[in-house]
Amino acid sequence: MGEQQDPSADEVGCKLISLNIEFSGGLEMLFSNQRSHRIQIPVKDSSEQPANVGFLVRHLCENLMKDKRKDLFVLEDRIRPGILVLINDADWELEGEEEYLIQDGDTILFVSTLHGG
Template sequence: MNNNAYNINIFSGGAELLFDNKRHYNIDLPNKDTWKLGDLLIWLRDNLLSERPELFIQNNSVRPGILVLVNDSDWELMVSSDLWYLICSLCQILCKYAPCP
């Protein structure tokens, strides 16, 4: 299996609105030594995002209100040790988005 195949599982809670209203993506990341979560989020913005990129990434991180889960865990548990947590293959990334009022 390709080491760079990721199952980006769901954009839900409103985040899917920024991604062409689709909740599931299977993606192939280009070859690179280490893929960190931060790299992946930027890659998502540049390659999958369909509209309003400023509602996804701001100041080099996700916009406040976007919650990221990796394998069903809050990524804020990981960023404390390494801001750009190294992702393992076949991670499920889930972005939850709390929309504006």
């Protein structure tokens, strides 16, 4: 299970990227109370651009988020302030944030740093 897989193709021949997505700090409640997800996304977005983190966030909201409170994860289609994003254990600010091009086998962690008081 820990092996990287080559990009596969879905039923219509679209190449896919396999990713490990993790949520913590309370964000898991928005995603069926599940902390870890193994997902596949298309290699390219609808405009034929390579898949980046911005595309991944939209994909997560449309396809993986079961909770209606999308605003706890995104604000104006961008990751909400107060959410730390790590790409392969590195702060996404070092990787280009939303513009980082997703690679097969990447692990992306979303951590809420916001706490009620």
